[in-house]
Amino acid sequence: MCRFLAYSGEPVFLSDLVCAPTHSLVHQSLHADEGKTETNGDGFGIGWYAERPEPGVYRDISPAWSDENLVNLCGQVRARTFFAHVRASTGTATVRANCHPFVHGRHLFMHNGQIGGYHRIKRRLEAMIPDALYDNRRGSTDSEAIFLLALANGLEQDAVGAMARTLTIIRGLMDEAAICEPVRFTALLTDGETLTAFRWACDGRPPSLYYREGPGGIVVVSEPIDGCREGWRVVPKGATLRARHGSATLVETPGLARAAA
Numbered sequence: 001m002c003r004f005l006a007y008s009g010e011p012v013f014l015s016d017l018v019c020a021p022t023h024s025l026v027h028q029s030l031h032a033d034e035g036k037t038e039t040n041g042d043g044f045g046i047g048w049y050a051e052r053p054e055p056g057v058y059r060d061i062s063p064a065w066s067d068e069n070l071v072n073l074c075g076q077v078r079a080r081t082f083f084a085h086v087r088a089s090t091g092t093a094t095v096r097a098n099c100h101p102f103v104h105g106r107h108l109f110m111h112n113g114q115i116g117g118y119h120r121i122k123r124r125l126e127a128m129i130p131d132a133l134y135d136n137r138r139g140s141t142d143s144e145a146i147f148l149l150a151l152a153n154g155l156e157q158d159a160v161g162a163m164a165r166t167l168t169i170i171r172g173l174m175d176e177a178a179i180c181e182p183v184r185f186t187a188l189l190t191d192g193e194t195l196t197a198f199r200w201a202c203d204g205r206p207p208s209l210y211y212r213e214g215p216g217g218i219v220v221v222s223e224p225i226d227g228c229r230e231g232w233r234v235v236p237k238g239a240t241l242r243a244r245h246g247s248a249t250l251v252e253t254p255g256l257a258r259a260a261a
Contacts, residue, residue, distance in 0.1 A: 001035045001036040001037065001040075001088055001090075001112055001113065001114075001184075001207050002035070002040055002085060002086060002087050002088050002100070002110075002111075002112045002222070003025060003028040003029070003032050003035055003040050003085070003086050003088075003112070003222040003223065004025070004083065004084060004085040004086070004100070004110050004112055004188065004221070004222050005017060005018065005025045005083070005084045005085075005219065005220070005221045005222070005225065006081075006082070006083050006084075006110075006188045006190065006195055006197070006219070006220040006221075007079075007081065007082050007217060007218070007219050007220075008080070008081045008190070008195045008217055008218055008243050008244075008245070008246060009080065009081075009214075009216045009217015009218060009245070009246035010080065010216040010217055010246070011050075011078045011079055011080045012078065012079070012216070012217070013074065013075065013076075013077065013078050014046060014048065014073070014074035014075075014077050014078075014079065014082055014084070015071070015074040015075040017084075017219060017225060018046065018070075018074045018084045019070075019071055019074050019075070021225040021226050021227075022225075022226055022227040023223070023224065023225050023226060023227040024225050025064065025084050025086055025221075025225065026064045026065055026070070026071070026086075027065075028040065028086060028222070028223065028225075029041060029044065029063055029064035029065050029086035030063070030065045032222075032223065033223055034208045034222065034223040035088065035207070035208075035222065035223075036088070036207075037088050039088070040064075040086040040087060040088040041063035041064075041065070041086075041088070042061070042063075042087040042088055042089040042094045043059065043060060043061040043062070043063075043086075043087045043094055043095075043096070043098070043099040044059070044060065044062075044063070044064040044067070044070065044084070044085060044086045044087060044099060045057065045058065045059035045060075045083075045084070045085050045087075045099040045100050045101055045110075046058050046059075046070070046073070046074070046082060046083065046084045046085075046101075047082060047083045047084075047101040047103060047108040047110075048077055048079035048081070048082035048083075049079055049080060049081045049082065049190075049192035050077070050078070050079050050080075053106055053192065054103075054105065054106055055103060055106070055108050055192065056077075057101065057103050057108075058070075058073060059096050059099035059100075059101075060096060060099065061094050061095060061096055061099065063086075064086045080192075081190055081192050081193075081195065083100075083101045083108050083110055083188060083190065085099070085100040085101055085110045087099055087100060090114045090118075090142075091118070091119070092139070092140045092141045092142075093140060095139065097138040097139035097140075098139040098140060098141045098144075100143065101188075102143065102144050102147050104133075104136060104147070104148075104151060105156075106191045106192055107151075107155070107156070107189065107190070107191050108188075108189070108190050109143075109147040109150075109187065109188070109189050110143070110187065110188050111142075111143035111146065111147075111185070111186070111187040111188075112186045112187070112207045112222055113183070113184035113185045113186050113187070113201070113206070113207055114142060114183070114184055115142040115146070115170060115174070115183050116174065116179055116180070116181020116182050116183060117174060117177060117179035117180075117181050118142045120177045120179060121170070121173040121174060121176075121177050121179070122142075122145070124173055125145055125149065125169075125170065125173060126145060128149055128152070128169065129145065129148045129149050129152060130152050133148045133151055133152055134148065136148065143187075146166060146167075146170070146185075146187075149166045149169065149170075150162045150163050150165075150166040153165040153166050153169075155189070156191075159189055159194075159196045160196070160198075160240055160251070163187075163189075163198060167183065167185065167200070170183060171183065171202065182201055182202050182203035182205070183201065183202045184201040184202075184203070184205065184206055184207060185198060185199075185200045185201060185206065186198065186199045186200070186201075186206050186207040186208070186209050186222075188220060193244060194242065194243070194244045195218070195220065195241075195242070195243040195244070196240060196241070196242055196243075197209060197211070197220050197235060197240065197241040197242075197243075198240050199235045199236070199237060199238070199239055199240075199241075200237070200238055201237070204237060206237055206238075207222065208222055208223055208234075209221075209222065209234070209235040209241075210222075210223065210224055210232040210233065210234055210235065211232070211233055211235060211241060211243075211248055212224075212231050212232050212233065213246070213247070213248055214246075216246065217246035218243045218246050218247070218248050220235075220241065220243070235250070236250070239251070
């Protein structure tokens with residue numbers, strides 16, 4: 001499983017959250033506490049919003065802990081909203097195109113989890129992605145496939161509803177293929193203004209997700225970046241967190257609950 005971080009609020013340097021804290025995301029790339037694996041060395045990525053409506057993205061296959069370019073870039077880029085992700089592959093190749101976050105227009109998406117038995121439904125799942133969106137398919141991960149299919153299902157207009165419809169489709173394909181492995185879906189989406197965080201799994205064991213609100217903004221993480229739990233709140237299983245301008249709201253997600261059945 002991967003580790004990630006998202007921020008939305010007053011502009012800050014990426015390094016303040018991605019690199020500097022005691023248990024920063026860079027530290028988690030080598031020493032994660034709550035992930036399925038301690039090491040997340042199969043590449044990394046950052047995406048940020050600054051002066052333009054579309055995000056900038058930098059991704060690479062080197063481990064985050066050893067990439068001097070990442071540290072330098074984070075020390076120079078100041079953004080109001082940004083994503084950062086360190087990857088632990090669940091079976092697909094370690095190539096730049098498979099590193100998160102994924103981008104489409106103004107949207108960034110990153111995922112921590114997996115579609116159980118993905119190789120058995122991959123062809124049928126990809127066939128459901130419209131040609132216009134499939135042309136943007138660069139990698140081979142289940143995460144990117146989920147993102148593109150969700151876009152086809154209306155993600156830009158209704159993020160929660162589109163994701164519920166997408167996961168329902170995926171669960172249907174898995175049932176047809178008699179796949180018993182779970183779907184685990186902890187994910188983050190943003191258009192630079194609104195941040196949406198999902199925490200869901202069909203076996204009731206979604207990857208960890210926390211958030212902390214402060215006077216300047218909100219931070220959403222796979223695990224606390226300061227090495228302690230004080231001030232951090234857990235996103236409940238099956239819940240969705242919506243944040244705008246640094247203020248967060250937990251919302252009920254009946255569509256996702258039905259997708260879990």
